[in-house]
Amino acid sequence: MIKHLYLSGVTESFVEVVACTLLENGQFEIKLENTPFHPQGGGQPSDTGYIAESEVVHVAIENGTIIHLCKSAVALGRVYAKVDIQARRLHSRLHSAGHLIGHIVESYGWQPIKAQHWPNNSKVQFLATQNSEPVDSMYLETRLQAFIDADLAAKITLNENGFREIQFGELNAYPCGGTHVLSLSEVGNVKIIKMEIKKGKLTVHYALAKGILG
Template sequence: MLQDRLYYKDAYVTSFTSRIVKQSQDSDGNWYVILENTAFYPTGGGQPHDTGTMNGIEVLNVEEVDGEIRHTLAEKLNASGEIKGVINWGRRFDHMQQHSGQHILTAAFVELFGFHTESFHLGKELCTIDLSVENLKDQQLEAAEKLANDIILKNVPIETKWVTEDELDQYSLRKELAVTDEIRLVIIPEFDYNGCGGTHPNTTGQVSGIKILSIEKQKRKVRVHFVCGGRILQQLHRKNTILAETSRQLSASEDSINNSVAKLLETNRVLERSLEEARESLLTYEAKELLLKSESPLVKDVFYERNMQDVQKLARLIVSMDDEVIALFVVETENRLQFVAAKGTAIGTSMKKVSEVALLAINGKGGGKDEFVQGGGERTMTGKELLNRMAECVQ
């Protein structure tokens, strides 16, 4: 029976003894063990599995397969009788804090606003709940967080109870249950009644605290990112380290970082505008130089490892300066060829003809209109050879 499993009898158990029922290898060749009973919690209900050791060998994964709990080990267990299992208590208690914190935060959103949780994920660093609501206001987040922490501060009991389906009417359950036999309730009296198979501390006080970090809007729901217990200190330490380093790099006090970042962003915007203006000036100068060097209505060149956007802009500038020219450019890289073809308004030839020839030659893809085409493909020839084929189309 589920309720006989050691992690349900005592979530605080850190070591135990049991006997091996089976040892085998899975389809990937990993050794796993099935025991008569276990204190290792298997992945389920949004809560990750326990880790630890079995006779000193690392337990890598714990999962329930066909009603049996498989303990995947780092290597084969050289034993056939009794074994000693040791739980990684730091990981277990962290999961207990996060899972119970989720119950409390979820109940707070229901209590205050009627927002129900659709799913829960307990990640390595952060936890999330998906709320069945399209928008959340800052005031609602603050209110739910405050109520959750008030419940934690009261240090009320967290009870677990096994009930039958007929007994469910006695409890105001938060959501409908997915199971009908061996039903386990996790209860925070007068606040939350919920079916759950996870591990939990004995009191809300042991959750220590809840901090909402951010929200993420999704299709018709909002994902809330949060942490509980020891993870709050981890997040605080991480953010404090980042803040201190940012303060050092900006040569600003922590209180004035916002102003310093705002000034830095404005300076960056000014520099970007100046660089863009300089870039435009250089492209204009280059366009004039190419026109002067051209001895025919064709202005053509091969560029190596050049930014394609610059080449496109260069072609447009040239035909805007002289409506009786055609600009043909090829960009050559180590394993790719790209091309641009543009014509002045006085030229009758369509550049689509150039595109067809070029794309066929390089097994490429591209498109455009009569006045301007572009494309790219394989490096089946040199850039100069491709340019010559393009030029033959318009001569």
């Protein structure tokens, strides 16, 4: 079974290339025995980077297997792989910010149902319940910043069913297979772009403030 090194925050390591297949579009599908690359999923974009000298342009899961789409072939055997650390850091900051929004809005009686932590298009969607209350965007930003300023540490655990969960400080843990910051000060400032309600669903659009931690 492939080792998901990215779940432990690894961004570079030696890997074992077990398959390299030329695709019709000219890209190469690379399979590894262990990978530091986070595949696209769970609302988070895939990592990019390099396997040996070959650029990794996308990582996905197909039929339960992680595949790395690369621009050139890679020889089978042991090579070095390195994730684009700037992109990983951005994705992690956005993902952690999305979790915080989920925690805060959930406290107003809204049920989180979907999230997308993409640069330039990050949003969290909630379903109304009988206990849902109005949420003010300015107040949401203020509460977000309070958690970030408190610099709560991330804690990763496995629940009783063996599923990975992420928790910040004493906030409730959320099931998650994505990457996150080590502590909330790394998130920086978060801006609520807009909030909209349609058909009983609240969508909160957000972004990281420019100039804060890159």
